[in-house]
Amino acid sequence: MEAGERRRLRREAAEYYRGQRVPERMEDVLNALFPLPPADLYGELANYFSKFSKAPVICKLVGRKVLDGVGQPTLEVEIYCTVKNYEKRICSTVMATHSQIPENALPETIEADAKERNYSVHTAVQWVNEALNTMLRDLDPTDQCQADKMLGEYFANKIEEKKKIEKEEEEKKKAEEEAAKATHASPSCPSASPPKQKKGGKTGKKVSAEVNPIPPAEPAEPVLRGSLAIGGTSLAIAKAGATISRVPLYLHTALLKHNQESPKEMTLPLPMVTVLNCEKKLPTKLKLVKEVMLIPPVELSLQQGIERVLDIQKEITRLFESPAKRLGSQGDTRKGKPQKAPPPPLKRISHLGCLTIGYDNLEQLLLQLQTACNNIGLELGIDMYLAINFAAHELMDYGKGKYEILTGTFKTPDEMVAMYVEMIDNFPFIIALIDPLRKEDRDQWSSICCALGSKCYLIAEDAATQISKLTTDQNINIAMCSGVVLKYTNQTKVSDLIELTGVLHGQRRVTILGSPDRESSDESLVDLAVGLGARFLKLGGLSRGERVAKYNRLLAIEEELAANGALREAKLEFVDFAEDSQPEQLPDVLPAPEQD
Structure with missing residues (x-):
């Protein structure tokens, strides 16, 4: 100018x-x-x-009682940080809850579990608003390791407090019993108790009753009231750290896992999409199967895979709605008289977000799925694969010492292994068996892994112990298996998942992140699965909002990674346990499917 x-x-x-x-x-x-x-x-x-302002720090935690996807109480944790001298709400998490009560439990057991859950959520809200709020104030939200260390120490102190209270109560009860015995003891009746002791000394029948052909069920892991506060706070801090760092939660998780080294490429977990829920309490004969899941081929994009699953799901529903096309609906003959077609199967959407249906045998179920795929031009084993959750711990009849696979049909653990081997030989499109046996049947887990490890995944879900015990001494204290389903519940911390996935990877086991029974609308599980490099993601079906939201989040992450050129194709590799001593051997890889 x-x-x-x-x-x-x-x-x-x-x-x-x-x-x-x-x-x-x-x-x-x-x-x-x-x-x-x-x-x-x-x-x-x-x-x-x-550049000269102070780094954001946590200034307040807020815990409150909210409802999950099925209307049950759970915990929400909000994180507030001081950002440039102003208090600002950063994020919140809503915890999912997992019940250890089987679906065929007695009504009074279910009611007691509901009451305990209410107490636990109430205690968790108190922990967050009082002790944790004070303890974590002024902490850097990006320091996940320090936050989880403090949370772990707080929880350990609560465990010790509970043990101390239980010990005092036990000693008090013992003292009361001894005082009662001393009060009732009288010289006028010195011979009152000895006859009872002699009568009880007959142990002939007890000796035979002690012979048990199967290992007894391990007691359920106790859940400390308020433990949701630990998991909820740890996850909320991880989300806050990602927000402060201005990166997605999945990338923040990957940075935590890889010591702040950003991965050049990331692999999306393959979805295990539940399409059928065969509840154990249905009046039909088949008790063996609990969930049937579809796994899209790795060569398809996630978008293509989900669309293919939806097509199969629609066709299955159509077959159920059309009596002429249902299996067995033509009506057979008995003593020369035509029989009426069976009544329509039960149809409703379960809490897993899929169709609830019963069958009379496994072949009937698999034939129905094959028919649905063939009707839309797809072939199982090429265009889609199956995974089946057997929930074997719910099948055991401890009186007989056998699994009840059909109404009135029982098998020993060894016979179960032989049945699964035959099943995979006849239906090779089944590539994952979840909880085929109880966790107590360790010998049979070894047998089935050696027999089928090179053909499919043998996965422990309820057959695995709590995450807090899985990480003890850097060892996985479970039976031999191909992988473990990890669920973010109770006192689980983000650091626990990072540590455990590293241990599983070192032991050539795959990681599956799974939704608990009572899922919430929070989508963080998907980001954790991507950031941790999980092989599978078990989210349930495609029919409930809290579950569909997670599939939508997975699709958004796929789009973002693809746009940045950071998306790496996944692989399905099985482990041959019989040849496990030879690490140089190439693993089995599934055949490539046809593209849409």
Whole structure:
């Protein structure tokens, strides 16, 4: 700009501020006085001075009781941070809950479990709003390791407090019993108790009753009231750390796992989409199967795989709605008389987000799925694979010492192994068996892994112990298996998942992150699965909002990674346990499917 022009603009500006006259183009005055437009200038100044501001720290935790996807109480944790001297709400998490009560439990057992859950959530809210709120104040939300360490120490102290209280109660009860015995003891009846002791000394029948052909069920892991506060707070801090760092939660998790080294590529977990829920309490004969899941081929994009699953799901529903096309609906003959077609199967959407249906045998179920796929031009084993959850711990009849696979049909643990071997030989499109046996049947787990490990995944879900015990001494204290389903519940911390997935990877076992029975609308599980490099993601079906939201989140992550060129194709590799001593052997890989 020439000197004369600059003087003119200055004169016009001075006259303007004296109120003498308004220049025709005030923008020229401002542009001359400021090298940048005002908005840009303020942004530059804000960015400059923000370098000298204090890093955000946690200033407040808020816990409250909310409802999960099935209307049961659970915990929400909110994180507030001090950002540039202002208190700001950063994020919140809603915990999912997992019940250890089987679906065929007695009503009074279910009612007691519901009451205990209410007490536990109430205690968790108190922990968050009181002790944890004070303990974690002024903590850097990006320091996940320190946060989880503090949470772990707090929980350990609560465990010790509970043990101390239980010990005091036990000692008090013992003292009361001894005092009662001393009070009832009298010289007038010295021979009252000895006959009872002699009568009880007959142990002939007890000796035979002690012979048990199967290992007894391990007691359920106790859940400390309030433990949801530990898992909820740890996950909320992870989300806050990702928000403060301005990265997605899945990338923040990957950075935590890889010591802040950003991965160049990431693999999406393959979805295990539940399409059928065969409840144990249904009146039909088949008790063996609890969940049937579809696994899309790895060569398809997630979007293509989900669309293919939806097509199969629609066809299955259509077959159920059409009596002429249901299996067995044509009506067979008995003693020369035509029989009426069986009544329509039970149809309703379960809490898992899929169709609830019963069958009379396994072949009937698998034939129905094959028919549905064939009707839309797909073939199981090429265009889609199956995974089956057997929930074997719910099948055991401890009186007989056998599994009840059909109503009135029982098998020993060894016979179960032989049945699964035959099943995979006849139906090779089944590539994952979840909980085919109880966790107590360790010998049979070894047998089935050696027999089928090179053909499919043998996965422990309820057959695995709690995450807090899985990480003890860097060892996985479960039976031999191909992988473990991890569920983020109770006192689980993000650091626990990072540690455990590393141990599983070192032992050539795959990681499956799974939704608990009572899922919430929180989508964090998907980000954790991607960031931790899980092989599978078990989210349930595609028919409930809290579950569909997670599939939508997975699709969004796929789109983001693909746009950044950071998406790596997954692989399905089985472990040959019989040849496990030879690590150089190439694993079995599934055949490539046809693209849509």
